[in-house]
């Protein structure tokens with residue numbers, strides 16, 4: 001029985017590099033590894049692009065209302081599926097991956113962020129944490145040197161806490177931060193919910 005894998009991490013954990021190298025390992029030996037990317041991730045268009053300059057054309061650009069299984073009917077002899085930006089999969093698409101791995105016996109290797117800029121699980125990540133056979137954390141490093149688990153959003157180079165989960169066309173960037181730095185740099189100054197809790201913990 002094939003497995004569903006979820007390799008998750010914060011920004012700059014090298015996820016897309018692994019997508020490209022994993023696909024290369026299969027395809028260079030004459031096997032067929034399909035690269036899939038949710039279309040909601042518009043950066044790079046038809047390509048997966050790593051921050052260090054590597055890129056690779058995707059085989060399937062998956063819209064949120066698409067059935068993955070309909071696309072796969074166009075292919076034969078698939079060795080495995082490699083999914084980048086898997087945090088953007090819908091729950092239904094994750095369930096399709098359960099069917100593809102368990103019924104069709106094709107492994108699916110997913111790469112994605114675990115949490116959004118507020119520290120909340122993405123829909124796809126939440127479903128993958130529940131359904132994946134194998135969970136593996138890819139490490140990225142906070143500016144303080146500790147392991148980063150959060151993705152703090154910056155707009156015009158300032159941290160923000162409010163806003164939509166997905167921004168399109170804004171001047172935003174993301175910093176991988178550890179728990180302590182996320183609390184000090186983002187939650188304490190910008191989260192009203194956190195401030196209300198934190199104020200009660202400060203001794204008179």
Ligand SMILES: [Zn+2]
Nearest residue numbers: 142144178181
């Ligand atoms: Zn830190």
